[in-house]
Amino acid sequence: MVQSFRFRFARWVMQHRGATAIVFALITAFFAAGLPKVELKTIFSDLLPKDDPFVQVFKDHPNFGNPLTVIVMVKRKDGTIYNVDTLAKVWKLTRDIDLIPGVDHDQIISIATEKARYAEATPLGIDMRPLMGDRVPTSEAEVADFRSRVDRSPNAHVFLVSNDSTATVINATFIEDRLDYGEAFERLQDLAAKARDEHTEIHIAGSPTLTGWVYHLQKQTFKIFGVTLAALILALALYMRNVVGVVTPIVTSAVAAIWGFGLTGWLKSPIEPLLMVVPLLLVARSFSHCVQFTERFYEIYWHVKDRRKAAEITMGVMMAPSILGIFTDIVGIFLIAVAPIPAMERFAIFCGFWCIWLIPTGVVLISLLLSALPAPKNVGRLTGKEGHSGVHEMFKNILGQIARLTHGGPAKVTTIVVAVISVASVYTALQIKIGNPVEGSNLLWHDSEYNTAVRMINSHFPGVDTLELILEAKDREDPLLRTSFEAKTVETALQLQLHMEQSEAPPRASLAFFDYMMEGNRLFSGGDPRWYPVDPTNRAVTAAATAVTIGTHLKNFSHVVDFRQKDSTVSFWYKDNKQETVDGALEAARAALEQIGVDHENFTVRLGSGTIALQHATNYVVERYHWGIIALLNLVIFLGTSFAYRSAVAGILLLFPVNLANFVLLSCMHLIGIGLDINSLMVCSIGVGVGIDYGIYLLSRICEEFHAHDGKWDKAIDASLTTTGKAIMFTASIMFVGIAPWYFLSALKFMADMGLLLTLTMLINMVLALIVLPLLVWLVKPSFVRRKDLLVGEGVDLSLFTESDDENGRVAMAGSVA
Structure with a gap:
């Protein structure tokens, strides 16, 4: 009977076992040389969908609501922050945090920085001064004076000091290209540990801190992986009770892992640490395929009594179902790249090729091992021929x-x-609901240090999470056209605040450059609160803007207006980042823009940026692609299995x-x-x-x-x-x-x-x-x-392998094998 390709290939491999083993050794050595180049690294922007409009807004205006911001809350346990000791801690923490590599020195703000200012009317005009000046208050009188300055700075009393005056925050934004999450996390934790005492609590939140926790827990994760591998090996040993059944899956899976990680190293493609759970799953999948293969080897070896012959037959019998089974794994992983998230695309390439390597290792290499390792002595028990x-x-x-x-x-x-x-x-x-169902992060437990910090900050301040509506100038070239200081721009920002605050899902607080203008206008007009509103004219707006910016650097306002005064933002703080909060905030923003309009004469209102918008962008990918990916996977599997059968x-x-x-x-x-x-x-x-x-x-x-x-x-x-x-x-x-x-x-x-x-x-x-x-x-x-002509089948007439040595390579398809 004419042999199928599978059995001809299997026989060729067995006849050239030495050469085939050398090829595997050389390929493994090549990929092993790439292992030192493997890098576990989080690239924040690569975790965002590149085609989402919110992500585009964030990339165009990274200074507004930048999610790479750490929030450090200093809380006094037994009173207010207005004492020499606590203010000294805030002063030192602020400056120590500013020394952490990767911090944007223009984007750090606390009551101890120049950016936190109060306005004071003087005979010469409006004087904008730092709250704390160039040194820490050292006496009760100086502390009292400092407190009066905070009281004269409405924005400081909302965003930097809690309503009960027991807590204050330090906000520090990092530059992505310079941010080392592990180093930044360790430095922050060290500073927090030194600042904590019987009177002071320190809580740290923000995206860099969250990623830092993932880095920090990597050692524990690797230990758990070790436990998993040990459990898999122990289970194999207890089940197989022979050398071949234990060694074969271990060696085969290890070689596939070396090839998978080695390719990534040679490509210099960083691996997202959070996704390391999937490679471990691939090791388990390799174990699974090996067990199927080995179980079939036992059945065949029981009949032919020759491990080389049994390995050859098993390769021919199992080649088609093994390849088809691994093919479905490959398709399932590569289709993840359909979601337009760069980190997921890299991950799909990494794990997809790892799955591809399961074909040569899980079909050819395993056969070589089965033919070379000592024949199992308990095959009768394993196959049930001598009882179970x-x-x-x-x-x-x-x-x-x-x-x-x-x-x-x-x-x-x-x-x-x-x-x-x-x-x-x-x-x-x-x-099922799409998105984050908890306050804080679902990556960590509810009572974790990070989620506790998020809840503490949310309970004392407007919140950790913001939504940014950005007023972007149309004219990007004319240096004299300061769109942010035009009356129409200011009026639109005010309307956005009013609409959002009157919506069904109002923010806890909002902030725009106009809020600073109103305080300057009040003081410039004699200090009467009735002078908060600014006249809706370009002249009045320019005068108010000049009053609050004269004598200070515009970078002190970079969180609400850009350096060229062309673009500005309206920031809205929310109580948490649960999905219903995110959906409510965005629904309110869309309703406000429908009323106010997006396109104006000199600027466009863009929705949006901030953690609220970026969280929605990531979740929207799931909404857009979940069923599509599953449908594509079904289609490819349907075509493949229909062809095979x-x-x-x-x-x-x-x-x-x-x-x-x-x-x-x-x-x-x-x-x-x-x-x-x-x-x-x-x-x-x-x-x-x-x-x-x-x-x-x-x-x-x-x-x-x-x-x-x-x-x-x-x-x-x-x-x-x-x-x-x-x-x-x-x-x-x-x-x-x-x-x-x-x-x-x-x-x-x-x-x-x-x-x-x-x-x-x-x-x-x-x-x-x-x-x-x-x-x-x-x-x-x-x-x-x-x-009897199926592409996939496992039947074989074993008598042809036992009747005659001359016929030991001729395989008859027993019904279902082609």
């Missing part, structure tokens, strides 16, 4: 019970149960349990309070690949067993579930054992949530693959199973 014991006996009994649910009379009841679960899951999954029915049968698993996963996320974000989108995409892997291996085995059992569907399902089903159950189980501890060990809630989601993904896909797929095969009885 321990975990093998348990799996066999469980799978026997599952098999009985999928055919015959019980299948009707199972069908009804699956239908009810399907309807309930789809309905519940569609209720030569039937569109096969594609539908495989995709139904996978998509049902996805809906069940989303339902579980909704019920336990996890929102849908870019990270969970990644898990959903990978989950589809995981489920399809299980389905492909099981359906291929059903095709084989159908012919081996003379066309009896129930016997084919029973045999498939107790063989390939056992490998599926084991791989899901060891991944559960390895990943589940994340939830209990990690200080990163993100990692704990990913562990929970990945665990749910594995278990849900395992259960539905073992129950729903055989059930559908029983109900549909697809005709493609009867065919």
Whole structure:
């Protein structure tokens, strides 16, 4: 009988094992040389969708509401901040923070900086002076004088000193290109530790601090990864109880990892630290494919009694289903790059190529190892030929019970149960919310130091999170045209403030350059509060602007107006960054712009920037691309599996349990309070690949067993579930054992949530693959199973390998193998 390409290739590899091993060694050495170049690094702008209009506004005006701002709150436990000791701490902290590498020296503000000013009317005009001057108050009289200055600075009393005067904040913005998150975090934590005492609390929030916590917890994360790998290896050892079953997955996965990380090193493409959970999942996926491969090797070795022959046959038998299964993983990861986020695009290339490397390592290298390592002595036990014991006996009994649910009379009841679960899951999954469901960050636990800091700052000040509406000049060239100092610009800013503050989702506070103008106008007009409003004329506005800026550098106002006075912003502070708050703020802003207008004679109002807008931009990517990515993944898998099984029915049968698993996963996320974000989108995409892997291996085995059992569907399902089903159950189980501890060990809630989601993904896909797929095969009885020319199948006539040495390479397709 004519050999298929798979078996000819397998025989060629076995005949040239030495040369093939040398090739693998050389390739591994090349990629290993790239490992020192691997860099774990967060690039903030690369975490933002590059096609989002809010991101474009942020990049055009980075000074306005820059999210790379650290907020340090100094709180007095037993009184107000108006004492020598606390003010000295604020003075020192401000200057020490200014010395941290990467800080924008023009964007640091506290009650101890020149940017915090108060206005005073003098015989010579309006005098704008720093609140604290060039030294710290050293006596009660000086402290009292300082307090009176703060009282004369309305903006300072809102944004820099709390209403109860027990707390003050230091805001420091970093320059992205110069920011080292790890170094900045360690310096800030060291300064905070030195400033804390029995009278003083220090709380630090802001995006750089959050990323710093991720960097800080990397060592713990790597330790947890070590625990996971140890658990996977221990589970393998307890299950396999032989050298080949333990060493093969370890070596194969390690080589694929070296190739994956090495390529990234050579490309000099930084890896986002938060996404390191996925490479560990790829190691687990490699283990999974190896277990499927090795289990099949045991069955074949039991018959042929020759490890080289068994490895050759196993490669030929498993090549197509293995490649097809890995192909679905590859597609699931590469499609993540559809989302226009640079960090995700780099991640897709990194992990996508890692998945590609699973094909040569998980098909060829594993076969070389199986042919070279000592033959296992407990194959009879592992295959059940000499009886089952321990975990093998348990799996066999469980799978026997599952098999009985999928055919015959019980299948009707199972069908009804699956239908009810399907309807309930789809309905519940569609209720899931997109975005951040908590105050602060969902990356860390509720009682973490960071989230506690966010709550403390939000409770004493207008908030950590802002929305910026930017008034951008149309004329970018004329240096004499100061659009920000025109009456129409000021009037529009005031209207925006009024509309937003009167909306259904009002901000806690707002700030524009006009607020400084009004204070200057009041003092210039004798100090009467009735003179706060500025006349709506260019002359009056220019006079008020000049009054507050004369004698000071314009960079002191760079948080509300640019240096050339062309662009300005209206900032709005909100109580938290929960998704409902974000949605309410943006809805109010759009309503205000609809009333006021976007396009004006000399300027355009652009929505928007700040943490509120940028958080929405990232979440909107999920809203735009989630179902699209899943649909594309379904399409590619449908085409691939339909081609492999030569039937569109096969594609539908495989995709139904996978998509049902996805809906069940989303339902579980909704019920336990996890929102849908870019990270969970990644898990959903990978989950589809995981489920399809299980389905492909099981359906291929059903095709084989159908012919081996003379066309009896129930016997084919029973045999498939107790063989390939056992490998599926084991791989899901060891991944559960390895990943589940994340939830209990990690200080990163993100990692704990990913562990929970990945665990749910594995278990849900395992259960539905073992129950729903055989059930559908029983109900549909697809005709493609009867065919003998399928591209994917696992059958082989082993007698040709045992009858004659002269015929030891001739493989007959037992029903389903082409």
